[in-house]
Amino acid sequence: MTEAIIGDPTKVFEQIREQLVPYNKNGIELTEATDINADLNIDSVAILDLLMNIEDAYEISIPINLLADVRTVGDLSDIVRRMIDAQAEGGAP
């Protein structure tokens, strides 16, 4: 899975969007600008669980510290993309 999405921002976003479906209780349209907390109303524990699922989907390590900079779905996609690229190169991000 990892190899297929390196350098492909659209694919990462699409896959994150799929991961978010169970949390999208009101069925709003998910875009890069969707605010994870305000628009989706995901609580602080649920977002940590979501991050675990993303780590497993891509078989990478994403420290939860990085969530401090995440507000939108686009922010989350950027971080995941960055971590995939960094860890595919075999080094620390």
Added chain:
Amino acid sequence: MNKYVNNSGDLFDKFNALDETREQLLGDGVNPFHVRMDRVKSATEAVIDGRDVILFGTNNYLGLTFDPACMEAARAAVAAEGTGTTGSRIANGSYALHQDLEAAIAKFFQRSSAIVFSTGYQANLGVLAGLLGPGDTVLIDADNHASIYDGCRLSGADIVRFKHNDAADLDRRLGRVPGGAARCLIVVEGVYSMMGDVAPLADFAEVKTKHGAYMMVDEAHSLGIYGEHGRGNAESDGIEEAVDFVVGTFSKSLGAIGGYGVSDHPRFELLRLASRPYMFTASPSPSNVASVIEALRTISSTDEHRVRIWQNAHVLHGDLSALGLDICAPPGPIIAIRLDDAAQAFAFWKRLLDQGIYTNLAVPPGTPNGISMLRCSVSAAHSDQQIEKIIAAFALVAQEFGLAA
């Protein structure tokens, strides 16, 4: 008119959602998070709102808060050394009692070093923020206590969560950490404070050894209860050798306040110069320290409290299960009863208090997996008669709620 009313852009606006949830759940009635105990009469009895209440939710596992020897030690320390230390050990110096307590804890755990902190929360904050720094990675159980999360955040280390009590999941995530496990610390708890479930420490120890990481175990809810000598779950599981750091509290089994970290690492003492939650806070007061020394002496010299809490735990767990209540874990010091939702849990909690039984209401987001429950804690000091009253009250309320078997 209140000068804070009608402000736009108030600092407290960030709590609007919290405020709304609180209103919905509690209204104007009794607030389960701000119960006033008019008077605490013993380790298991208090007066709330003019009524006698049995305490079934205060973590007073061994009932030592009213132990005559512990109380006398505290009284003697106040008489000899006053009410407080008025500052940190770095600035004001250590009282001999602080060092005596550290020696007693190190001896109890059979470790070379022990450091005392002013609260249990600060023990996790101090050990984690002291040990870890940027470039290190800490792997934490998803259900770890807030003090562990906060200590990790304060440290600047990379924080990776693994699934609760899942050693295979830890193994996978540890394997993904860039750069290997040499600077990785695994953090788990012996007994989990909300559900009362026990960690599979032998499995974690195996993963730890396989990867060459460090491991810390928080024995806050297991000290004095698990293990032949009461050293906690690492002792009962026979894996103390694999545990590099033990953290715990004085505020549960030992009946006072404060916390500790112990280790055999030859450089553990460096934390006294590197751990801000140790350095920049007032040291524990003499009476508090003296009572903890006495409590440690008590649990080292007799197993009567340990035997009694297990007897009580088995009776309470068995009888509450027989009522048809859904208990989250096997018998132990914590009995967590799962209920349908926050509103039902709150109503159940309130009815129990009406019947003279005090428990803890636990609702999301403070609980794992969004469950709502009543969290009860067993004490060695609960008498047979009190246990009968507790069971009778639960039977009545469970019946009222249609939950009885």
